[in-house]
Amino acid sequence: MIRFEDVSVTYDGADRPTVAGVDFEVPEGELVLLAGPSGVGKSTVLGAVSGLVPHFTGGTLRGRVTVAGRDTRTHQPRELADVVGTVGQDPLAHFVTDTVEDELAYGMESLGLAPEVMRRRVEETLDLLGLAGLRNRPIATLSGGQRQRVAIGSVLTPHPRVLVLDEPTSALDPAAAEEVLAVLQRLVHDLGTTILLAEHRLERVIHYADRIVLLPAPGAAPVTGTPPEVMAVSPVHPPVVALGRLAGWSPLPLTVRDARRHAPELRARLRATPTLTATSGRAAGGADRAAAEAAPTRQPSPLTAADSRAGGAVRVGDGGDPRSSGAEGRGVAAGRRRQASPVSAGGNPPRRSLFRRRTPSAGPVPPPASSSDLAEVRSLSVRREHGDALRQVHLTVPPGETVALMGRNGAGKSTLLNSLAGVVAPSAGTVSVRGVVPHRTPPRDLVRHVGLVPQDPRDLLYADTVAAECTAADHDAGATPGTCRALVSELLPDVADATHPRDLSEGQCLALALAVVLTARPPLILLDEPTRGLDYAAKARLVAVLRGLAAKGHAIVLATHDVELAAELAHRVVLLAEGEVIADGPTAEIVVSSPSFAPQVTKVLAPQQWLTVSEIREALG
Numbered sequence: 001m002i003r004f005e006d007v008s009v010t011y012d013g014a015d016r017p018t019v020a021g022v023d024f025e026v027p028e029g030e031l032v033l034l035a036g037p038s039g040v041g042k043s044t045v046l047g048a049v050s051g052l053v054p055h056f057t058g059g060t061l062r063g064r065v066t067v068a069g070r071d072t073r074t075h076q077p078r079e080l081a082d083v084v085g086t087v088g089q090d091p092l093a094h095f096v097t098d099t100v101e102d103e104l105a106y107g108m109e110s111l112g113l114a115p116e117v118m119r120r121r122v123e124e125t126l127d128l129l130g131l132a133g134l135r136n137r138p139i140a141t142l143s144g145g146q147r148q149r150v151a152i153g154s155v156l157t158p159h160p161r162v163l164v165l166d167e168p169t170s171a172l173d174p175a176a177a178e179e180v181l182a183v184l185q186r187l188v189h190d191l192g193t194t195i196l197l198a199e200h201r202l203e204r205v206i207h208y209a210d211r212i213v214l215l216p217a218p219g220a221a222p223v224t225g226t227p228p229e230v231m232a233v234s235p236v237h238p239p240v241v242a243l244g245r246l247a248g249w250s251p252l253p254l255t256v257r258d259a260r261r262h263a264p265e266l267r268a269r270l271r272a273t274p275t276l277t278a279t280s281g282r283a284a285g286g287a288d289r290a291a292a293e294a295a296p297t298r299q300p301s302p303l304t305a306a307d308s309r310a311g312g313a314v315r316v317g318d319g320g321d322p323r324s325s326g327a328e329g330r331g332v333a334a335g336r337r338r339q340a341s342p343v344s345a346g347g348n349p350p351r352r353s354l355f356r357r358r359t360p361s362a363g364p365v366p367p368p369a370s371s372s373d374l375a376e377v378r379s380l381s382v383r384r385e386h387g388d389a390l391r392q393v394h395l396t397v398p399p400g401e402t403v404a405l406m407g408r409n410g411a412g413k414s415t416l417l418n419s420l421a422g423v424v425a426p427s428a429g430t431v432s433v434r435g436v437v438p439h440r441t442p443p444r445d446l447v448r449h450v451g452l453v454p455q456d457p458r459d460l461l462y463a464d465t466v467a468a469e470c471t472a473a474d475h476d477a478g479a480t481p482g483t484c485r486a487l488v489s490e491l492l493p494d495v496a497d498a499t500h501p502r503d504l505s506e507g508q509c510l511a512l513a514l515a516v517v518l519t520a521r522p523p524l525i526l527l528d529e530p531t532r533g534l535d536y537a538a539k540a541r542l543v544a545v546l547r548g549l550a551a552k553g554h555a556i557v558l559a560t561h562d563v564e565l566a567a568e569l570a571h572r573v574v575l576l577a578e579g580e581v582i583a584d585g586p587t588a589e590i591v592v593s594s595p596s597f598a599p600q601v602t603k604v605l606a607p608q609q610w611l612t613v614s615e616i617r618e619a620l621g
């Protein structure tokens with residue numbers, strides 16, 4: 001159904017092809033997973049299927065790509081629209097109408113479907129994706145995950161024979177991601193839909209894939225095979241594969257279920273390990289963890305932030321060291337962008353004006369407030385047109401602590417971060433960061449206390465090149481020239497200085513935004529979904545950087561659906577539901593007890609209480 005014949009793509013101005021020797025086929029009714037490091041060219045390959053590459057992105061495509069027999073180089077994307085449905089990485093760029101229902105109907109209207117068919121399919125899709133309660137909502141008022149679901153729904157309604165999906169679960173909570181993937185699998189099984197899907201969180205999708213096409217490195221020919229074949233050689237792999245490699249399991253497990261078959265032997269080895277000192281920044285002793293088996297109700301003793309700083313050795317994740325480089329056809333997406341910033345839609349100032357440091361160099365950081373907590377939220381409520389986004393929320397964050405905000409899409413995580421960043425004003429209650437009230441503090445003063453990487457990292461990027469962006473960030477932060485650039489390279493190697501931020505791949509864009517904010521080294525660092533587009537190795541490097549900052553007394557609050565990241569990084573997890581805090585405690589306690597939020601290692605080794613592959617590696621020596 002989809003066929004690549006010796007395809008290469010060279011973007012204008014590039015001295016070598018971004019992807020080369022791409023030769024594979026996706027038969028009708030199969031779901032094929034496209035995997036590979038950040039910036040390796042996954043979106044470029046997907047764009048070649050929908051025709052966006054090269055028709056909208058520019059550049060030269062050599063070789064031949066056909067979809068349902070149509071050559072995508074000689075057919076414009078609109079001439080493929082009856083066959084191919086595409087969801088890109090940036091849902092906002094995808095939308096062409098203003099409300100949820102209109103968006104779901106739009107694709108069908110363009111194809112001229114009968115009104116009664118459209119009505120029925122809109123209703124079906126609202127139910128299928130849990131969107132019924134949002135049907136009349138303006139898209140600009142939706143949370144990130146709610147938008148991603150609308151974007152997926154809008155390509156399902158026309159019933160395309162081929163779906164091309166770029167990180168379709170990146171903004172979804174774990175349960176929603178499973179639901180969406182189950183829907184996709186049903187389309188494949190029941191309707192024979194053909195799906196090509198790129199994803200970084202392989203733990204979410206690998207068990208749905210018939211085959212994997214791996215782009216191992218920029219410009220390298222893809223490796224194609226069954227999931228076990230490809231995972232045996234892949235530089236990107238989920239935690240269970242890393243665990244299987246570490247423990248020497250054969251065949252390599254791909255799922256928690258596979259891995260649990262081997263678990264008794266590993267649990268026995270872990271039981272025999274000597275007690276560990278807390279070196280992973282959060283770990284209780286290995287013997288304590290193993291002892292949890294005998295006394296399953298006992299939780300690992302939480303460390304205080306000070307404990308964890310003292311033992312703050314930086315153990316990072318388990319990925320290989322895939323190379324990266326990248327950019328993608330974002331020009332098209334940008335051209336289609338219609339929505340106002342979601343934050344400005346609520347009458348608040350747009351985020352970018354508040355968080356870019358286009359101010360003279362920040363002066364010395366004022367001393368911390370007298371309270372030992374760096375951030376303090378008391379009885380915070382935020383009322384929105386359609387209901388309360390936050391209700392009576394209390395949160396305190398001491399210096400040196402990393403807190404993960406988790407919870408279902410629309411639970412209020414971004415609203416809480418935006419309140420701490422002064423972008424959203426409380427309807428009731430108080431917010432204070434180092435003694436200042438964020439929404440009443442001028443941006444030029446606030447940046448000395450708090451920095452936010454928003455859900456869409458593009459909101460932070462202004463300049464025409466990566467180099468100019470970094471120079472401005474250094475200047476604004478009063479940092480030594482080269483600081484920001486070095487951070488970008490530390491997070492993702494191979495991001496070229498001359499690239500326009502618009503042309504960066506998703507992961508590269510996020511790495512740049514993270515570097516811009518971290519260059520200013522604000523005492524309170526707020527990160528809204530800071531792993532979209534990042535491969536496992538890049539996430540591990542980000543964890544190392546953030547642990548280093550926490551060890552120096554920075555407080556970090558991140559909103560994330562990435563349970564593996566939370567397990568690796570957070571001292572504490574705060575669970576939100578419907579705008580309220582429903583749990584607040586040490587990471588191990590919260591995630592171990594939740595089937596949705598438990599990381600893979602926890603599930604494999606239960607009832608022993610381990611969270612990450614790095615802890616196991618350390619325990620085994």
Ligand SMILES: Nc1ncnc2c1ncn2[C@@H]1O[C@H](COP(=O)(O)OP(=O)(O)OP(=O)(O)O)[C@@H](O)[C@H]1O
Pocket residue numbers: 011012018036037038039040041042043044045057058089325326327328329330331499503504505506507508533534
């Ligand atoms: N329109 C463009 N012009 C120039 N370079 C581009 C363009 N689009 C993409 N690139 C470059 O192509 C490379 C591959 O980008 P692409 O978005 O395809 O990677 P990816 O594997 O999808 O990345 P990620 O995992 O971060 O989403 C990047 O180095 C990027 O800078």
Ligand SMILES: Nc1ncnc2c1ncn2[C@@H]1O[C@H](COP(=O)(O)OP(=O)(O)OP(=O)(O)O)[C@@H](O)[C@H]1O
Pocket residue numbers: 140141142143144145146171173342343345346384385386388389407408409410411412413414415416559
């Ligand atoms: N500008 C806005 N105007 C009106 N309602 C909004 C606005 N922004 C968010 N909301 C609503 O407030 C609630 C909380 O949204 P928020 O973005 O804080 O959720 P979230 O937990 O970050 O979700 P996600 O995981 O999907 O990013 C949601 O119901 C959302 O639809």
